Amino acid sequence: MSRPAARGRASLLLTAPALLTAGAVLLPLAYLVVRSATAGRDAWGVLDAATGRLVLDTLLLVAIVVAVAAAVGVPLAWLVTRTDLPGRRVWAVAFALPLVIPSYVAALALLGALGPRGFLQEILGRAFGVERLPEIYGLPGSVLALTLSTYPYVYLLVAAALRDLDPALEEAARGLGRGGWHVFRSVTLPALRPSIAAGGLLVGLYVLSDFGVVSLMQYPALTRAIYLSYNALFDRDPAVVLGLVLVALTALVLVAESRFRRSARYHRTTASSARRAARVELGRWRWPAVGACSALLAVFLLLPVSVLVYWTWQAVPLGRPIDVAWRAAFNSALAAALAAAVAVAAALPVVYLAHHRPAWWTRLLERACFTANALPGIVVALSLVFFGARYGGVAYQTLALLVFAYVVRFLPQALAASGAALQTVNPRYEEAARGLGRGPLTTLALVTAPLVRSGLLAGAALVFLSALKELPATLLLRPIGFDTLATEIWQATAFADFSAAAPSALLLIAVSAPYVYLLVGRHGRLGGPSAG
Amino acid sequence: MNETTTRFGSRALALVAAAALAILAAGATAQAASQVGTGGVAAHGTTLTVYSGRDERFVKPILDQFTQRTGIRLQVRYGDSAALAATLIEEGSRSPADVFIAQDAGALGAVAGRGRLAVLPQRTLQRVAPRFRAPGKRWVGVSGRARVVAYNTESLRAVELPSSIWGYTHPRWKGKIGLPPTNASFQAFVSAMRMRVGNDRTRDWLLALKANDVKFFPNNSGVLQAIARREVEVGFVNHYYLYQLKESTPSAPVANHFLTGPDPGALINVAGAGVVSSSKRKAASVRLIDFLLGKDAQRFFSRSPGRAEYPLAAGVRPRTGLPALSRIEGARVNLGALGVRLPSTLQLLNEVGYTR
Numbered sequence: 087m088s089r090p091a092a093r094g095r096a097s098l099l100l101t102a103p104a105l106l107t108a109g110a111v112l113l114p115l116a117y118l119v120v121r122s123a124t125a126g127r128d129a130w131g132v133l134d135a136a137t138g139r140l141v142l143d144t145l146l147l148v149a150i151v152v153a154v155a156a157a158v159g160v161p162l163a164w165l166v167t168r169t170d171l172p173g174r175r176v177w178a179v180a181f182a183l184p185l186v187i188p189s190y191v192a193a194l195a196l197l198g199a200l201g202p203r204g205f206l207q208e209i210l211g212r213a214f215g216v217e218r219l220p221e222i223y224g225l226p227g228s229v230l231a232l233t234l235s236t237y238p239y240v241y242l243l244v245a246a247a248l249r250d251l252d253p254a255l256e257e258a259a260r261g262l263g264r265g266g267w268h269v270f271r272s273v274t275l276p277a278l279r280p281s282i283a284a285g286g287l288l289v290g291l292y293v294l295s296d297f298g299v300v301s302l303m304q305y306p307a308l309t310r311a312i313y314l315s316y317n318a319l320f321d322r323d324p325a326v327v328l329g330l331v332l333v334a335l336t337a338l339v340l341v342a343e344s345r346f347r348r349s350a351r352y353h354r355t356t357a358s359s360a361r362r363a364a365r366v367e368l369g370r371w372r373w374p375a376v377g378a379c380s381a382l383l384a385v386f387l388l389l390p391v392s393v394l395v396y397w398t399w400q401a402v403p404l405g406r407p408i409d410v411a412w413r414a415a416f417n418s419a420l421a422a423a424l425a426a427a428v429a430v431a432a433a434l435p436v437v438y439l440a441h442h443r444p445a446w447w448t449r450l451l452e453r454a455c456f457t458a459n460a461l462p463g464i465v466v467a468l469s470l471v472f473f474g475a476r477y478g479g480v481a482y483q484t485l486a487l488l489v490f491a492y493v494v495r496f497l498p499q500a501l502a503a504s505g506a507a508l509q510t511v512n513p514r515y516e517e518a519a520r521g522l523g524r525g526p527l528t529t530l531a532l533v534t535a536p537l538v539r540s541g542l543l544a545g546a547a548l549v550f551l552s553a554l555k556e557l558p559a560t561l562l563l564r565p566i567g568f569d570t571l572a573t574e575i576w577q578a579t580a581f582a583d584f585s586a587a588a589p590s591a592l593l594l595i596a597v598s599a600p601y602v603y604l605l606v607g608r609h610g611r612l613g614g615p616s617a618g
Numbered sequence: 619m620n621e622t623t624t625r626f627g628s629r630a631l632a633l634v635a636a637a638a639l640a641i642l643a644a645g646a647t648a649q650a651a652s653q654v655g656t657g658g659v660a661a662h663g664t665t666l667t668v669y670s671g672r673d674e675r676f677v678k679p680i681l682d683q684f685t686q687r688t689g690i691r692l693q694v695r696y697g698d699s700a701a702l703a704a705t706l707i708e709e710g711s712r713s714p715a716d717v718f719i720a721q722d723a724g725a726l727g728a729v730a731g732r733g734r735l736a737v738l739p740q741r742t743l744q745r746v747a748p749r750f751r752a753p754g755k756r757w758v759g760v761s762g763r764a765r766v767v768a769y770n771t772e773s774l775r776a777v778e779l780p781s782s783i784w785g786y787t788h789p790r791w792k793g794k795i796g797l798p799p800t801n802a803s804f805q806a807f808v809s810a811m812r813m814r815v816g817n818d819r820t821r822d823w824l825l826a827l828k829a830n831d832v833k834f835f836p837n838n839s840g841v842l843q844a845i846a847r848r849e850v851e852v853g854f855v856n857h858y859y860l861y862q863l864k865e866s867t868p869s870a871p872v873a874n875h876f877l878t879g880p881d882p883g884a885l886i887n888v889a890g891a892g893v894v895s896s897s898k899r900k901a902a903s904v905r906l907i908d909f910l911l912g913k914d915a916q917r918f919f920s921r922s923p924g925r926a927e928y929p930l931a932a933g934v935r936p937r938t939g940l941p942a943l944s945r946i947e948g949a950r951v952n953l954g955a956l957g958v959r960l961p962s963t964l965q966l967l968n969e970v971g972y973t974r
Contacts (some may be wrong), residue, residue, distance in 0.1 A: 203847040222728070301796075301800070301836045314800055314964065314973050317700040464701060468708055475709040483695075483714065563698040566667070572733050577674060577696070579839075585866060 091410075100443075104435040108451050110381055110490070111497050114458040115333060117469030121326040129323030133331070137311070141158040141331065144308045147225070147300075148293045148339065150230045156282055156291045158233065158382065159240025164270070165375055167248040169366045175378055177372040178245070178602045182547065184386045186237035188555040190298025191575060191591050193231040195390035197222065197302065200230075205393070211374070234386045235299070236292050239499075240285030242547060243506055247281035248274075248541035249508055268367060276567050280509045283347035284502035287456070288548070290339040291498065294332060294460035309462045316464055336460040340453055344578040391471055391595065397588035411574045412589050416595050418570040421485065421560075422553035423601075425492035426500075426546040432493060433500035433545060438530055441508045442516065452501065459498040463558030466495050471562055488563050492553040500545035500554060507541020508534070571597070639643050652851030663903045665691040669706065671699025671720040672889055676925065678916045687909070689852050695851055699725040700802065707892065716897040716904055719889070722802045723752075723759070726890050727957030730756035742904060745911045745931045753954040759888030760910045761919040764855040765807050767875040767883070768842055770851050779852070779875045783811075783883030786852070787826035795843040796833045796850035799972040803838070803856050805888055808967065809959040811882040817966065824970045834972070839863070843887050846870040850940045856887070856953040857940070858926045865924035878945045886928065886946055888953060 122129070124335035125536050138506035156490045165171045166178040184192070200222050202435060220226070255277065259269045300307040308328055316326035368375055440452035458466065470491050474482045511534065519529040557572045564570070571594045670677055674696050681692050695702070699721040704745065706713055720726045729735050735756040743751055743758055750759035767786075769779060780786060780931050786795055800803050813818045833850050835841045841853035842863050857874050864870060877883035891910055893903040909915055916929040926937045936943070967973045 202849045243634055304836075310800075311973075316704060317802060446935065462706075467701075468704055471705050472708040475712045558701065561937075562695075562701060566693040566695050573696075 094290055098438055099526050100133075100435045100530070103432070103450075104439050105465070107432040107436050107497065108455050109290075110432075111455045111458060111494055112467045113473055113494060114469040116463050117472050118326055118329045118461075118465070119388075120331070120472075121323070122330060122426055125323035125326055127617040129327050132315075132324040132327050134273065137308075137328070137331070138313055139307050141305055141335065143306050144294065144335065144340075146551040147228060147232070147305065147307060148290050148335075150229050151236060151293045152286045152289045154229060154233045155237040155240050158237040159285060160244050160278070160282060162237075162379070162382070163244035163248055164274075165242050165379065167245050168536055169368050169375070170372070171368060171375055171379070171419055173376075174379050175385075179599065180383055180387060181241055181379075182238050182551075182602045183599060184234050184390075185236075185242075185548070186595055187203075187235065187297065187390055187591065188553045188557070188572060188575065188594075189231060189235040189296055189586070190579070191394075192234050192304060192390050193227070193299045193302040194579065195393040196227060196231050196234075198584075199389055199391045205396075223304050225305060228299055228305040228307075230385075231299045231303060232293055232296060234390070235296075236289040237386070238551075239292070239502075239548065240282060242544045243281040243285040243288075243503055243541075244278055246503065246544040247278055247506060247510065249540045250507055250538065251277055252510070270455060277510070280347050281506040281600030282392065283343045286346070287339065287343040288499055288502050290343075291336065291456065291459045294335055294339070295462050308335075312462055313464065325465070329461055332460050332462075333457055336457050340456055379454065387502055388588055391592070394588040394591050397584040398592065400585045411569065411571060411593060413588065414569040414571050414574045415593050417568055418572065418594070419597055420555050421488055421492065421564075421568075421570065421599075422550045424485075424489045424494065425553040426550035428489060429493045429497050429500040430504065430542055430546045431551040433497055433504050434530060434535065434542070437505040438510050438534060442513050442534075452505070456498045458494070463495065463556065467491065467559035467562045469558065470494065474563065481561060483567050488560065488565070488568070491559040491563050492549070492556060495559060496549045496552045496554065499548035500542075503548055504538060504541045507538035507544075511537045548604060554594060554598055628846055647675045663689050663691060665693060666716040666899055666906060667714050667715045668692050668694045668719060668906070669702045669715045669894075670694050670696050671718075671722075671725055672696075676919075677719060679922075680910070683914060684909045688905060690905065692906075695696050703729045703850050703927075704737070706734050710734075711896045713894055713896050715894045716899050716903045717891060718757075718894055719760075719891045719910075720757075721889050722806065723888055723890060723953040724755075724802050724806060724858075724960060726757040726892055727954060730754060730892065731957075734895055736895040736897070736900060736970060738893065738907070739904060740927045742908055742911070745810065745908075747930070749952055750886075750930050751890075751938055751954075752892075753952065757890050757892035758907065758911070759890040759930050759953070760907075761889050761942065762857050762886045762930055763803070763889070764876060764928065764940075765803070765883060765885045765887070766855060766857040767877065768845055768853045768855050768860060768872055769875055770845050770848055770871055771793065771873050772871045773848060773851050776875055781877070782881045783877060784823065787823065787830055789830070791852065793831040794851040795827065795830065796835050796837050796844050796853040797827075798837050798841055798855070801837050805963055805967070806887050806953075807854070807883075807885050807958050809963045810885045810958045812963065813951055813955070814882045814960065821966060823971060824966070824972065828970060828972070842870075842872060843951060845872050856944070861924050861926040862875060876946070878941055884946045885951065886887070886943065887956075888930065912955055917952075923951070 113371065160183050166174045166181065171177065187195075197204065200219065201207075202219065202222075204219075205217050207216065210219070222230075253271050256269050259273045264272070293585070295309060297309045298306075298315055300310050301313070308331065312325045312328045312332070436452050436455060439448040470487070474487055478487055515533050515537065516529050519533045520526070523534070524532070555572050557576055560570055560572055561576070564573070571590045575587045575592040575594070578584070579588065620871075621856050628648070629910055631776050668681070674694075679692070681694060684690065685692055697705075703720065704716065705726040706715060706718060711717070713734070716768045718726070718729060730752060737755045738758060747758055750762065751757065767779060769776075780788070808820065808824070808851055832904070833844070835844060835853075838855040838859045839862075841850070842859050843857050844850050846863070846867070857876070860874050862871060863872060891907050893907065897903050911931040913932040913934060916932045916934040919925055920929040920934060927939065928936050928940070928943055964973065
């Protein structure tokens with residue numbers, strides 16, 4: 087429970103990579119600053135009352151989606167890691183999968199199922215003569231589609247934290263005669279605050295940056311205004327100004343996150359680092375819990391997947407071959423795996439400095455890495471076009487630059503995951519290793535990394551899944567001819583050819599499943615006492 | 619047991635790291651190999667880099683044909699017209715692109731306006747009518763698309779549709795109209811309407827439609843899909859999306875209604891192409907554009923399955939069933955002039971609550 091004291095100077099071996107990482111992640115912000123400096127005076131006229139309303143609408147959406155995602159993600163994480171829920175290993179993987187459904191595909195599928203004249207209305211119309219379903223456009227549809235795409239952030243990070251959490255605290259509370267719910271609320275939940283905060287942060291940033299859902303669901307968010315301004319071409323300066331507004335909102339979300347997190351600083355005090363908590367027996371709650379899990383999964387995974395399967399199947403009577411884009415699947419997996427590995431490696435020095443060498447500048451460095459994350463993909467992509475074409479040399483529009491772009495866009499996910507995990511590590515282990523003469527990098531690799539492995543793996547999973555579905559930067563920065571599943575889906579949906587888009591979307595889910603299993607499911611199984 | 623799990627953890631991590639490194643190495647090798655490959659090609663013949671805002675299925679077959687005929691290899695980056703235009707502008711003189719093929723005149727105009735397109739030879743320009751090419755000679759229209767009113771054939775007959783765009787403000791159409799306010803071609807249509815009838819009448823029309831509970835969709839296809847499932851009954855879209863829809867869903871109950879004569883609802887917009895000013899292979903680039911204006915390409919754009927754009931050159935006739943270009947008066951609006959009006963059109967659309 088002790089607060090890590092500021093010890094010694096940060097080693098250059100850690101500082102240099104951390105600075106390099108922050109510099110890379112801040113490129114989009116630098117681009118906005120360069121562009122806004124050359125923007126005409128008129129561009130600032132976009133900051134009017136209407137934009138003020140956009141900001142409020144955007145914040146409302148962020149607040150609701152963060153709350154709903156936390157309300158869904160935390161209980162699910164607890165159920166699959168800490169209880170004897172039947173089939174929890176399968177659930178553990180399944181609940182992470184909605185993350186890989188691109189949000190515009192999720193929104194399309196939800197509209198197809200729940201929209202006016204969608205499948206549900208058709209069924210209810212035939213059976214009960216229902217003419218109109220409750221309105222899905224606007225806030226309800228946006229919240230539903232965005233929750234679907236983002237609750238896995240909270241779920242994965244909280245599940246990782248629960249795995250790494252020292253069970254001694256809970257055991258002590260239970261030993262004092264506290265009941266299960268009381269222990270959860272007064273001991274477990276506070277200890278989870280860093281991971282809930284980190285997950286909520288990623289959800290908030292995602293909602294700020296998302297364009298697909300708000301455009302399909304017709305919700306007036308800031309990103310919509312930014313895309314419109316970019317599409318107007320003759321006058322892109324307003325987009326730059328609105329981008330800076332988004333960065334300001336990001337700062338707001340970051341402040342909210344650290345407020346929420348501040349009250350808790352928990353880490354292990356004993357050497358029980360790899361010990362697991364005993365499973366909670368659900369008893370008579372067992373089947374209701376399974377029912378709730380099934381219901382959630384039905385909405386978040388089964389519904390979009392079955393709409394996709396239906397669209398795929400639609401092509402059959404037309405005698406059209408169902409194209410399976412194996413090559414694109416390989417490309418997607420390759421680029422995303424590289425991005426995940428690089429992002430985790432780049433994130434570790436940054437979070438390590440922020441949490442274990444706390445000083446104003448190490449914290450600022452870590453926070454700064456989040457500021458560009460809420461920018462819509464097109465802004466990040468164009469900033470890398472700007473710098474890449476000027477200073478990238480032969481690397482411009484190669485796989486290396488594409489992976490770099492993914493890291494720039496998704497590093498915060500690795501940061502949030504490993505940061506949340508690092509907060510539960512007692513710095514004394516590292517002090518001991520340093521005291522035994524190990525260098526900073528060796529300590530980081532051999533002592534710190536294994537202690538937070540769940541967090542690192544969760545971070546890698548997040549980056550991998552996000553990179554798999556990334557579109558705007560992929561279109562502009564990929565090597566020519568390097569098709570990915572996301573570009574295949576984009577191409578098919580441009581003409582509303584859903585039966586051509588659906589197989590690629592299903593393949594996207596199929597490609598990510600084994601990876602998620604490796605990172606989340608398998609690990610969970612081997613670590614659990616019930617399996618050990 | 620503690621020990622086992624710890625060891626497993628670090629082993630798993632090491633495994634993931636090793637796998638990542640292996641993939642990285644493989645990727646780098648593949649990268650190097652592919653670069654050597656293109657280098658070899660460049661030694662034998664010219665390779666052009668094309669940025670195409672037009673969908674792969676709309677241009678790839680004809681681009682392949684170009685390579686077969688001329689031996690000039692093409693490397694094509696497909697993307698969104700506006701995003702590629704922005705990319706060309708950000709890349710500046712270091713752009714690897716030689717040719718820009720765009721979905722609409724606005725994107726071409728924006729790139730040309732930043733001095734990023736070269737002046738085309740007169741011989742190339744003269745192959746299309748003046749109203750379908752840039753006043754500044756920096757791009758040329760390759761195929762045309764008409765604005766139409768698409769409608770659901772199960773709920774409506776063609777004779778029930780108003781013959782003018784003004785008719786849709788009638789209460790009979792309340793809640794039954796769909797349009798894509800953020801789409802470039804819809805915005806070009808509003809710009810043309812402002813040029814023709816003035817700002818005030820255009821604003822009144824937009825407001826009257828809004829009062830008539832018009833429904834918004836993200837793009838042309840979205841509108842057509844909504845018409846097909848009767849979420850709305852009519853929609854303002856480009857004519858050729860229908861042929862694409864029929865290709866994937868032949869039973870879709872949707873048809874096009876053309877507005878002709880002097881009605882402001884009638885407009886022809888173009889997809890076009892230009893040569894990037896920093897290109898070092900301008901002659902080959904012009905050859906590609908000439909090929910796109912040739913008979914084979916024009917036939918491909920206008921008459922191959924699922925495609926029904928208006929041919930603009932080589933004397934090719936449009937698909938049967940389409941009204942002649944000359945009957946669509948909106949064509950007389952100069953497309954080069956439309957782009958300049960776009961910012962003020964966007965402002966108007968914001969004002970009346972279409973894009974906010």
